[in-house]
Amino acid sequence: MKPWMLLPAHWAHDLSSIGLPLASLIYGRKTPHWKSFDWKGLHFANPMGIAGGVDKNAEHLREWWSLGCGFVEIGTVTPRPQNPNPGKIMDRHIKTQAMWNKMGFPSHGAEEVFYNLASYGPHFRTPIFVNIGKNRHTPNEVAVSDYVSVIDQLRPFADAFVVNISSPNTKGLRDLQNKDSLTNLLGPILDRVSHFEPTPVLVKLSPDMGDEALSETVLHCQSLGIDGFVLTNTTLSRPEGCPFPAEGGMSGAPLKNLSRRALEVAVQSLGKKREGLLLVSVGGIMSPEDVFERLQMGADLVQIYSALVFHGPDFFHEVARRYNDGR
Template identity: 40%
Template sequence: MATAAATKGTTKMSKIKSFVLVTTGAGLFFSGFSIYKGNEKFYTEVIMPVVRHLPAETSHKLAVFACKHNIFRTQNLPDDINLKTTFFDRTISNPIGIAAGFDKHAEAIEGLDKLGFGLIEVGSVTPEPQPGNSTPRVFRLPKDEAIINRYGFNSDGHKAVFERLRELKNNKNFKGVIGVNLGKNKESKSALNDYTQGVRMFGPIADYLVINVSSPNTPGLRDLQEKKDLEQLLEGVLVERSQLPVNNKVPILLKISPDLGKADLKDIAEVVTKKKSQIDGLIVSNTTTDRSDLKETTLAKENGGLSGAPLRSKSTKLIAEMYHLTNGKIPIIGVGGIASGDDAFEKLEAGASYLQFYTAFIYHGPPVVSRIKSELSNILKERGYNNIEEVVGNNYKKYLN
């Protein structure tokens, strides 16, 4: 009897173990299959909430690692033809890029390209390596679909990033569009020297360069947006570009803050359209220090730049304002709160020719790239537009204050 009972108990335990193994295996298979297939609902409802149990900076590093090692599914279907556009004499299959701040050290460019981004911007990159601000320095605000960061230009430095770009372009013959977002070292005594070093280093290899004077996390950086300082800085940067031995026409873009007043915007418009300081484009906009109407009231008290959904309307209005002030003559990359095709279309209408996002990628995972493109393409078709260019700025007055 005892032997029979023991045998029955062993059989029961064996069945439980088998059940656990089967269900675990099935769960892992389903999870792996969902990740591979790019199931956005699975990412949004399962993967991303699980990842949010990790510290924000840890999950950021994990996402970069996953892109670097091609863990996410490659977009195999070609982009819809109505998304094709021209980016400074380069034809690109879609106008949607990953904003600076995600791949700070140029480690994951290939993986991001395979996800379907039309533009990949790395950085900010500083001349010398620097650790940035102390941790914790990244905070999620899930109720607001927002992020606050105060990284403070943590960077591997020019040399390390340049070597990665050179290897990518020379050894792997990478054909995608790469922008390098340039920053200054925290303790630097000359901002002009830092930015001209960046032009000298990356001008020959990058597809475009960004002068970032709008991060709120480096003391005194935003002061460089003041008219006199900005004019001197851009003149110096353009002189440096003219002296490049190769690619001396590399586009130079300026990234501005969303927290500027109307007088400041007029000054910037005057500077960037003036012959000696006329750059090739604007990126509108960086993160904001504004904390209006946030649901996550405790985390809202953290210092740093806010990105995501709360920035959407503010950045769109700023795009319209700069489009108006520059008479549509300076191409704009629109950034801030894009998480859907409607958000993307809104920014095009306001005057953006190209788009970038970052925070939606963190909340919804890689499938959001294809979804936004698909939604935007459908909106163009529904409203009778043949291509992106037909939309740009055609309704900017709607978004002016």
Template identity: 40%
Template sequence: MTLLASLYPILRPALFLLEAEKAHRLAVRALAACPAPSAPAVADPILAQRLWSLDFPNPVGLAAGFDKNAECFDGALGLGFGFVEIGSVTPRPQGGNPQPRLFRLVADRAVINRMGFNNDGMEAVAARLTQRDPARGIVGVNLGKNKETADAAADYELGVARLGPLADYLVINVSSPNTPGLRALQGKEPLADLIRRTRAARDALGKRPPLLLKIAPDLTEDDQRDIALVALEEGLDGLIVSNTTIARPPLQSGDLANETGGLSGAPLLAPSTALLGRMYRLTEGRLPLIGVGGIASAADAYAKIRAGASLIQFYSAMIYRGPGLARRIVAELPALLRADGFAHLKDAVGADHR
């Protein structure tokens, strides 16, 4: 893994000559071929946490979207991530939207995607997860719905029933901008119904993995309040803040900036961190939050933690900073915590609100 990270500056120019989705597939195959770690990455004890009865060696996670089909989660854990989230996974295999559908905005250190929940379906993913060794690290499963499904909750129930026994945690993803009507499920009434049904499916399992909700950054203040209220009332275990944005802040990448889809990367750091802080306040710090969006350094990760995140995730930044980024953040984060007088990461969570 160290060799892969050290070679990336040399390989990056050649990878950037490839169409973005082809380069991504090559990265997945390369990680899948890497030897699996025998145990979770050892980090400074200041970073270790126990959340939802899970022991996180460090708070740095690989966000959903990179390993959609559970092909390389072991290889990703070997990069130093404290946990990996696979998916989004739908009940039936799905081809997604027409290509091209993934675009590098190099000048902005950003990405636009309109993938459309392309994945191999829950049966293929379940077969791969069945082979994993839980001792190697924490793996969560991000669940989506098939594009043509009218009863969205039914798809999430199916996903929970099939993949819940194989996951360390589950995520209800209703925040991708690339499936028509999906974000409407973030409304108060449909969201409450969806969570009740999905939670009931989870509770019917012998094993009851924590259930989280991933939300969009493009929410009104009323939406934010409603989601916080529903999350607390319906017994969600946590929130992931946030998915990609349909907003287009000023960008330097010319016509590429006009591509439809969700924007991720550096331009998302400020708005997603602001939303994270608001959700921390609205939930009164009662729910663990995972902060996602624009993270590319230990300073970015620390800003998310101070805003209210117990854990953080990234994906887009690896395109620009390489596969060694997780280890760099894990190595540099303890010094930032100690410089502000924190004896443990959990003491810094939400510090900006105190």
């Protein structure tokens, strides 16, 4: 029984602040340890986490830890608070297990997220990735100032930063994925994090780039000194019979093949240059078998969003049980 599925998608989303603490009481237990590993001084008890967009303002870390996450990505965080895009911003399609959103980086802003993270004390149960973006009215030409501003504010609590340049819901954002824009954006970001105790920087890319463009982008980012990639964001493509509008990003089961292919292209393109880089696979991971497949394909970590909606909050612990039962 999944009572949240009886509600409109945006109602279920808005009520998650009540539902998550309840779910953590029902399903919560110690963080499961399976396929644990270390990377750049960070310890991952297991390779599963929530995707960016699930906990935008770091309001539910204790619940995610209790529900079994091996790491948590918060955000997207923008420097200044901003509301969602106007109009309908989310929906789901049960038959195809698809999610749709046109949120556009709703955020309480970096200052409030700072205080939310500070409230959890100096020691987190898992690594914390901070997904960072620009405010929607900031021109691309000066977008780097927004990204650097969030880094400066949240650096004390971030174990890694995820540079989001691939959401389809902020006009023009994906233009930052071209080579010249990447250089102008990532150079100052990497320079800023190097001034302090170095914090890893990952780039989140689109599933809609095509193999050649994705390969070129991954190799260019690697040459600039990026520490890894999150593959992928939501897609503008639609399966046949999909009821969602053309604008907005789709995730869930129909994103599976695009996300798998992006992981394949990244692994193949990097080759020996892959050493030391972190690959995070997200998109269309709807079952324990999907989790294990992505890890076998070369992902270091996987992230979940839609599976929590369609299968429930026990998903992290279910995957751990399946893994340990199969050993």
